[in-house]
Amino acid sequence: MVDMDKKLVAKGVRRVFDDAEKGALLALHDFDLEAEHGEIVALIGPSGCGKSTFLRLVAGLDKAQGGTITYGGEEIKGPSYDRGFVFQETNLYPWLTVEKNIAFGLKARGVYKQQKDRVQQMIDLMGLTGFEKSYPHQISGGMAARVAIAQTFVQDPGIILLDEPLSALDAFTRAIIQDEILKMRDRFKPIILMVTHDIEEAVYMADRVIVLTPRPGTNAGEVKIDMPHPRDRISPEFIDLRHQIMDMLEFD
Amino acid sequence: MSSKDVIREELHKEEERLFIKEKEPIIERASLRDALKMLVPFAGMAISAIEFVSLPQVHPLPVQYHAETWLPTLGVCAVVYALFYVFSLFVRPLRQKVAHFSWLIFAFFCFFTLQDFLTLRTGTLKLPFIPSPDKIVHELIANWDTIAMDAVSSMTTLFSGLVIGISMGIVSGIACGCVRLVDYWINPLLKIIGPVPALIWMPIFFVVFHSSNAAALAAVFLASWFPLTLMISSAIKNIDKGLIERAETLGASKFYIILHVMLPNSIPHIANALFMALSHSFGAMSATELCGATSGLMFRIQYTRVMANYGEVFAIIGVMIVIFATLTAIMFAFRNWLLRWQKGLARW
Amino acid sequence: MSLNDRTMWLCSKFSLAKPKEIAKMAVPLVAMIVMMVVNGAAADVYPEGETTVYYPIFIRASIVIYLVCVVISIWFEYFRRHFVKWWGTLTFIYLFFSIYNLCTLKSGMFELPYFPSFESMLAYVFQHWDRTLGDAWNSVSLYLQGITMGGILGFLWGSAMGYSKHANYWLNPIIKIIGPVPGVAWVTISLVLAPSNHVAALIIIASTTWFPLSVNLAGGIRSVSRASIEKAQTLGASNWYIIRHVVYPAAAPSIFTGLFMACCFSLTSLVTAELMGVKGGLGWRISWAQSYVAYDIIYTIAICFIIMAFILITILFIVQRHTMSWSKEVVQW
Numbered sequence: 001m002v003d004m005d006k007k008l009v010a011k012g013v014r015r016v017f018d019d020a021e022k023g024a025l026l027a028l029h030d031f032d033l034e035a036e037h038g039e040i041v042a043l044i045g046p047s048g049c050g051k052s053t054f055l056r057l058v059a060g061l062d063k064a065q066g067g068t069i070t071y072g073g074e075e076i077k078g079p080s081y082d083r084g085f086v087f088q089e090t091n092l093y094p095w096l097t098v099e100k101n102i103a104f105g106l107k108a109r110g111v112y113k114q115q116k117d118r119v120q121q122m123i124d125l126m127g128l129t130g131f132e133k134s135y136p137h138q139i140s141g142g143m144a145a146r147v148a149i150a151q152t153f154v155q156d157p158g159i160i161l162l163d164e165p166l167s168a169l170d171a172f173t174r175a176i177i178q179d180e181i182l183k184m185r186d187r188f189k190p191i192i193l194m195v196t197h198d199i200e201e202a203v204y205m206a207d208r209v210i211v212l213t214p215r216p217g218t219n220a221g222e223v224k225i226d227m228p229h230p231r232d233r234i235s236p237e238f239i240d241l242r243h244q245i246m247d248m249l250e251f252d
Numbered sequence: 253m254s255s256k257d258v259i260r261e262e263l264h265k266e267e268e269r270l271f272i273k274e275k276e277p278i279i280e281r282a283s284l285r286d287a288l289k290m291l292v293p294f295a296g297m298a299i300s301a302i303e304f305v306s307l308p309q310v311h312p313l314p315v316q317y318h319a320e321t322w323l324p325t326l327g328v329c330a331v332v333y334a335l336f337y338v339f340s341l342f343v344r345p346l347r348q349k350v351a352h353f354s355w356l357i358f359a360f361f362c363f364f365t366l367q368d369f370l371t372l373r374t375g376t377l378k379l380p381f382i383p384s385p386d387k388i389v390h391e392l393i394a395n396w397d398t399i400a401m402d403a404v405s406s407m408t409t410l411f412s413g414l415v416i417g418i419s420m421g422i423v424s425g426i427a428c429g430c431v432r433l434v435d436y437w438i439n440p441l442l443k444i445i446g447p448v449p450a451l452i453w454m455p456i457f458f459v460v461f462h463s464s465n466a467a468a469l470a471a472v473f474l475a476s477w478f479p480l481t482l483m484i485s486s487a488i489k490n491i492d493k494g495l496i497e498r499a500e501t502l503g504a505s506k507f508y509i510i511l512h513v514m515l516p517n518s519i520p521h522i523a524n525a526l527f528m529a530l531s532h533s534f535g536a537m538s539a540t541e542l543c544g545a546t547s548g549l550m551f552r553i554q555y556t557r558v559m560a561n562y563g564e565v566f567a568i569i570g571v572m573i574v575i576f577a578t579l580t581a582i583m584f585a586f587r588n589w590l591l592r593w594q595k596g597l598a599r600w
Numbered sequence: 601m602s603l604n605d606r607t608m609w610l611c612s613k614f615s616l617a618k619p620k621e622i623a624k625m626a627v628p629l630v631a632m633i634v635m636m637v638v639n640g641a642a643a644d645v646y647p648e649g650e651t652t653v654y655y656p657i658f659i660r661a662s663i664v665i666y667l668v669c670v671v672i673s674i675w676f677e678y679f680r681r682h683f684v685k686w687w688g689t690l691t692f693i694y695l696f697f698s699i700y701n702l703c704t705l706k707s708g709m710f711e712l713p714y715f716p717s718f719e720s721m722l723a724y725v726f727q728h729w730d731r732t733l734g735d736a737w738n739s740v741s742l743y744l745q746g747i748t749m750g751g752i753l754g755f756l757w758g759s760a761m762g763y764s765k766h767a768n769y770w771l772n773p774i775i776k777i778i779g780p781v782p783g784v785a786w787v788t789i790s791l792v793l794a795p796s797n798h799v800a801a802l803i804i805i806a807s808t809t810w811f812p813l814s815v816n817l818a819g820g821i822r823s824v825s826r827a828s829i830e831k832a833q834t835l836g837a838s839n840w841y842i843i844r845h846v847v848y849p850a851a852a853p854s855i856f857t858g859l860f861m862a863c864c865f866s867l868t869s870l871v872t873a874e875l876m877g878v879k880g881g882l883g884w885r886i887s888w889a890q891s892y893v894a895y896d897i898i899y900t901i902a903i904c905f906i907i908m909a910f911i912l913i914t915i916l917f918i919v920q921r922h923t924m925s926w927s928k929e930v931v932q933w
Contacts, residue, residue, distance in 0.1 A: 059834055061830050061833070061834070078833075079830065079833035079834045080834075080836060081834070081835055081836025082836075083834065084834055084835070085830075085831070085834040087827055087830075087831060089827065091825065091827050091828060091831065093828065093846070093849070093850075094926045094927065095849045095850075095852070095926050095927075104832070104835055104837075104845075105835030105836050105837070107845075108832065108835060108836055108837030108838070108841045108842075108845070109836045109837070135925075135926050136926075137926060151835065152834070152835070155835065155836065213259055213260070218259065220259065355769075356769075356770075356773055359770075377792075377793075378792060381788075381792040382789070382792055382793075436685075436688060437688065437689075440689045443910065443913075443914075443933065444906060444910055445906075446864075447863070447864050447867055447909045447910070447912075447913045448867070448905065448906050448909050449867045449868035449870075449871050449909075450868065451868065451871040451872065451875070451883070452871060452886075452902050452905050452906065453902075455895070455898050455899070455902065456899075456902075459714050459715075479861075479864075482931060482933075483931055486931045486932040489932060490928045490932065520929070521929075521931075524857055527812075527815075527861075528812070528861050528864070530780075531779075531780055531811070531812065531861070531865065532861075532864060532865060532868075534780055534781070534782045535782035535783065535784065535808070535865055535868045535869075536868065538782040538784040538785060539782070539784055539868055539871070539872060542784065542872075542875075550784060550785065553785060553788070557788055562788075565788055566788075569781075569785055569788070569789075572781060572785055573777060573778070573781055576780040576781055577776060577777045577780055577781075579780070580776060580779070580780040581776060584776075
């Protein structure tokens, strides 16, 4: 069970890439973020502004060159199952079936025997029933995206990081999976950080939308969304919020 | 200025403040650490020389052996390396390479020291079957003309066989991949004849060709044709149909698709097949030279072995190692160039 | 319904063989009957006084076995799919046998001892089948021993090269310098260093297995995508678990490519090793026959060797097909 009081706090985060050809590249500069359990925070901004970079820092896959990122008061040092990451390219393990892919993390941590039924629960929740024994090369892109999400959610991590996981899907599947993510948020109440290019997706799902400047990325502004779920995509409030965010994104 | 512009200004300044890497200069003095590291091979040569001079010989043969060649060899190596050293002190790209290989060169000379110790100094390894490095170099210098002729003969066979085998392999691979009829007839041939080593075919080749060099050529041809055909046809059969369909809808002709879609897509397989073709050809050529050939490296090894001139045997083996390793290195370099667009993939 | 449609419907309803398939299967049968006729009609010319005993038995046995297979495949679809596609090859083989027989035994166009008749080859196999089987068994066991030794060494070597940059610095030059040299050249050294001929042969076979397996394995390990490893890290796997369950499965296609190369190279080493004096293998039997200039034995053993090689490599690919069905990179056999 997740400790609901832990907060994710990032202050003054700075990330520099050491590129052999172009020299040093400043990706993030003085970036702040705070998030609590049960919140969905969307990160939105133009290409190359460092959104995915920040996500990788929270996951512990890279190290920041300045600032701090803490979760529950403890600094983040390396990757852990408690900070689940759903990558942009699905890349499931092609030698494992859908079922085994979802159970991968549980088996790796040695808790598969106790939590075996969670795998089937997750399969049913994500609408993958009947495909348990299929291999990744036999299922469609939409199903693969669902498997990738299930793979992370089945571990019940405290923080879930979504790096544009739905960008390669058609609108219909995207809408279904967005609802499923909301369902799981209601059930498990993790902190969800979502990187997206789609303003509509951000407004539909997030409680707060944080806008980043072009590279080097920093806070450009924040929009709080108080609408109750399920949100109507064509309501005037929704469209107004979209306009707000689009205005913030205009850096000529 | 609006707040957005302020932020932008700040960020641009921040970026400029970062150190932009300068182009690294070509002429640059070496650091002390690098200079010391590059002295290590000299230490290896010194160890070898000291061991050579100080330890007494243990020689089972009745004739006292005058070991004359090794010290001059070491001297030549030292002079050549000294040249490299001096240039590396100032030229950065050269220095990186030389510093990288320093410890390996050291180990190389230590290896020969060990061999000398085990053969000439203590007789642990049975002399004369395993000769000392001194004898090897001596025989190499004494017989370099015959060895060179044999090497040329082997290489001619190898290259002609490879060229014919690889080109025909690519053609038949594409044919098998694209045309089902061709695949139907060639596939059993491939599976039955392909893995079989060249030595088994020698009796048949002799009868058909009546000449051992032609038989060797046929063996090399088979050794290179087989992997190329197999892997190219396998790659083309496995190709993602979508790539071909896309090209067709863009108006490409069949021939264009083969050249510009199928072949580039199967480059990883071609790279593997080239590796296999080269190595397999070495084996096939050497094996066939054993049977009734009149020239060639392996033939010469066999001949000198029968004549019990083991120094020369090892000299030729050394030449063989150098030639084959060089060819393999060239092949790997070519392979890496072929696969340059695959980021982080299989850099051997 | 037209006749054609009705036949098709009947065939698919009872999963019988379609007429086209039956026609395909009939062709080799025709070839075999031709073979029988040719054998009976033309007289044995050369060498004189020789009567063919095994050849007619072989033809009749072929026809009987083939008819049985045809009947089975008319009813069982699974068997049929694998059987029908051999119709062209079998026809070719049997026609080739007839023509060859015509040229050697019947007309003496190609002469002994360089072109033995099929009859004498069959005679050798049937008369000395236990010896041949023993030879084959010796060859196979030597081969498997050598491959296992070289395989284990290559696996460890390649893993070390793939994981550790430091190990790679030392192991890579060794393998790039010593690896390409064919096993034949090591005969001298290994005969001296090894305590027995058998061990020397093992060393030679192992050296040709070790080289391609290491290189391919190292390449495979280094080419595992960082994303796969990072994904496992974010799912909570320890480094050891990642090595066992992510890196090695992802490198499996390279391992199989390396094994294929290793098996092919090692067949050459096997023959070399046997020719240099390891008693009792197929290669040794060939050199034994060469001293008697008994070409029929040489050809027969060569064919036995070809069959053995084919079976060994096919076993490798059967294993590959079962484990690597998910990968498109491996070689299709």
